[in-house]
Amino acid sequence: MKTSNLHTVEKIGGTSMSQYLAVRDNIMFNEQLKNPYQRVFVVSAYAGITNLLLEHKKTAEPGVYGRFASAEEDQSWVEAFTAVRNRMLEINQELFGDGALKDKADKFISRRLEDAERALTDLNNLCQHGHFEIGDHLLKVREMLASLGEAHSAWNLAHLLQKEGINAVFVDLTGWDIDKAVDMDELIKEKFWSLDLSECLPIATGYCHSAKGLMATFDRGYSEMTFSRIAVLTRAKEAIIHKEYHLSSADPKMVGLDKVVPIGLTNYDVADQLANLGMEAIHPRAAKGLRQSEISLRVKNTFEPNHKGTLITSTYVSDKPKVEIVAGRENVYAFELFDQDMMGQVNRFDTQILELINELKIQMVSKDVTANSITHYLSCNLKKAKRLQTLLEKQFPEAEVNVRKVCIVSAIGSDMQEAGMLAKAVKAIAEQGISIQALHQSMRQVDIQFVLDESHFETATVALHQHLVEQENEAGH
Numbered sequence: 073m074k075t076s077n078l079h080t081v082e083k084i085g086g087t088s089m090s091q092y093l094a095v096r097d098n099i100m101f102n103e104q105l106k107n108p109y110q111r112v113f114v115v116s117a118y119a120g121i122t123n124l125l126l127e128h129k130k131t132a133e134p135g136v137y138g139r140f141a142s143a144e145e146d147q148s149w150v151e152a153f154t155a156v157r158n159r160m161l162e163i164n165q166e167l168f169g170d171g172a173l174k175d176k177a178d179k180f181i182s183r184r185l186e187d188a189e190r191a192l193t194d195l196n197n198l199c200q201h202g203h204f205e206i207g208d209h210l211l212k213v214r215e216m217l218a219s220l221g222e223a224h225s226a227w228n229l230a231h232l233l234q235k236e237g238i239n240a241v242f243v244d245l246t247g248w249d250i251d252k253a254v255d256m257d258e259l260i261k262e263k264f265w266s267l268d269l270s271e272c273l274p275i276a277t278g279y280c281h282s283a284k285g286l287m288a289t290f291d292r293g294y295s296e297m298t299f300s301r302i303a304v305l306t307r308a309k310e311a312i313i314h315k316e317y318h319l320s321s322a323d324p325k326m327v328g329l330d331k332v333v334p335i336g337l338t339n340y341d342v343a344d345q346l347a348n349l350g351m352e353a354i355h356p357r358a359a360k361g362l363r364q365s366e367i368s369l370r371v372k373n374t375f376e377p378n379h380k381g382t383l384i385t386s387t388y389v390s391d392k393p394k395v396e397i398v399a400g401r402e403n404v405y406a407f408e409l410f411d412q413d414m415m416g417q418v419n420r421f422d423t424q425i426l427e428l429i430n431e432l433k434i435q436m437v438s439k440d441v442t443a444n445s446i447t448h449y450l451s452c453n454l455k456k457a458k459r460l461q462t463l464l465e466k467q468f469p470e471a472e473v474n475v476r477k478v479c480i481v482s483a484i485g486s487d488m489q490e491a492g493m494l495a496k497a498v499k500a501i502a503e504q505g506i507s508i509q510a511l512h513q514s515m516r517q518v519d520i521q522f523v524l525d526e527s528h529f530e531t532a533t534v535a536l537h538q539h540l541v542e543q544e545n546e547a548g549h
Contacts, residue, residue: 247281
């Protein structure tokens with residue numbers, strides 16, 4: 073690949089991708105740029121498309137994959153597939169209008185959809201026989217379906233930019249037409265080696281084929297892993313993520329747009345803490361590659377192109393101890409297992425509990441340990457929570473298992489080693505009349521976590537932001 077290592081690798085999120093004019097005017101033709109080249113773009117599927125292909129990210133409403141996997145009704149996944157096709161063609165109509173390019177776009181994605189639908193039909197028929205289990209093939213099905221969304225958006229963006237006079241190149245990393253499984257890094261190198269970044273603008277699919285399967289490890293975070301590996305392998309000078317909002321000191325919808333501020337500068341420790349709370353700036357495993365290669369990550373707001381956004385580095389530490397962001401997580405279940413015989417055998421109990429948690433693929437947010445009890449704070453839906461409770465009661469018949477719905481609200485910063493900061497945070501919560509169920513602060517001093525009743529999520533977030541961010545900013549001025 074011809075590059076002077078002065079290029080950036082940039083990812084565009086699904087919400088931004090759904091607003092082409094903003095992408096064109098604010099990202100591609102940003103007046104601050106001398107030319108549109110020396111950049112690589114990795115794109116997500118259009119907003120809502122991956123939900124239709126897999127399942128809704130927040131509500132878990134099944135899409136094509138969810139219906140195919142449950143196989144309760146043979147035809148329900150076909151109906152879901154029709155909904156995907158209709159929505160994709162509708163997007164093409166919105167972007168291209170009528171004409172030859174729209175017909176070409178329709179033909180490209182329709183061919184992919186037909187191939188995928190045929191594969192699902194054949195697999196469904198095959199698994200009617202007792203020798204074949206559909207569960208053995210579901211991960212491959214999930215990978216195949218996910219790739220359709222990014223192939224659609226990347227092809228479209230490349231051709232829309234060509235229409236604008238940019239030498240954009242569609243880089244298909246989905247592995248759709250390759251005849252053998254290859255390593256992810258090998259495929260990226262193969263696709264990029266002949267490109268001259270001073271003369272072309274690659275538009276790469278956010279999904280990348282991998283012999284091991286990308287979604288087995290990263291699931292819906294797969295596009296960030298693709299983005300990270302491209303940045304690392306092409307030795308980018310900076311990685312940039314374009315989102316529909318700034319990486320701010322709190323959720324502006326909750327705290328108020330006039331109250332929050334862009335973080336500006338932070339480090340990968342803070343990014344990891346945010347990911348643990350479900351507010352990913354970037355997937356932790358994707359961040360790891362950038363961090364090890366000493367590539368900084370910039371998070372920008374698509375709709376404020378002249379703002380520098382927030383720069384995340386491996387070395388940054390704030391010039392004075394402070395809270396940079398207040399974030400949290402709802403829909404958390406606290407699983408407390410109490411057993412008088414646990415004393416001195418905590419590790420044995422914990423190992424067995426973690427095996428059950430991993431078996432159900434539930435994410436752990438935090439954990440408490442006392443002499444005779446272990447409490448795991450888990451992010452999952454009600455169905456999995458009930459399943460885990462049943463398994464725990466069966467595995468530990470002598471123990472008392474208590475499950476309750478909670479929320480976690482956290483104050484996070486690159487350096488929070490200041491005497492009195494914990495007391496100030498506790499005071500902010502207590503003044504609202506909120507009872508703290510658990511409190512965590514690690515020796516690394518990058519976050520303080522409050523476990524609260526689920527009903528106090530918004531109130532606690534607003535209170536912490538007011539006391540730890542807004543008042544500190546006012547004092548600083």
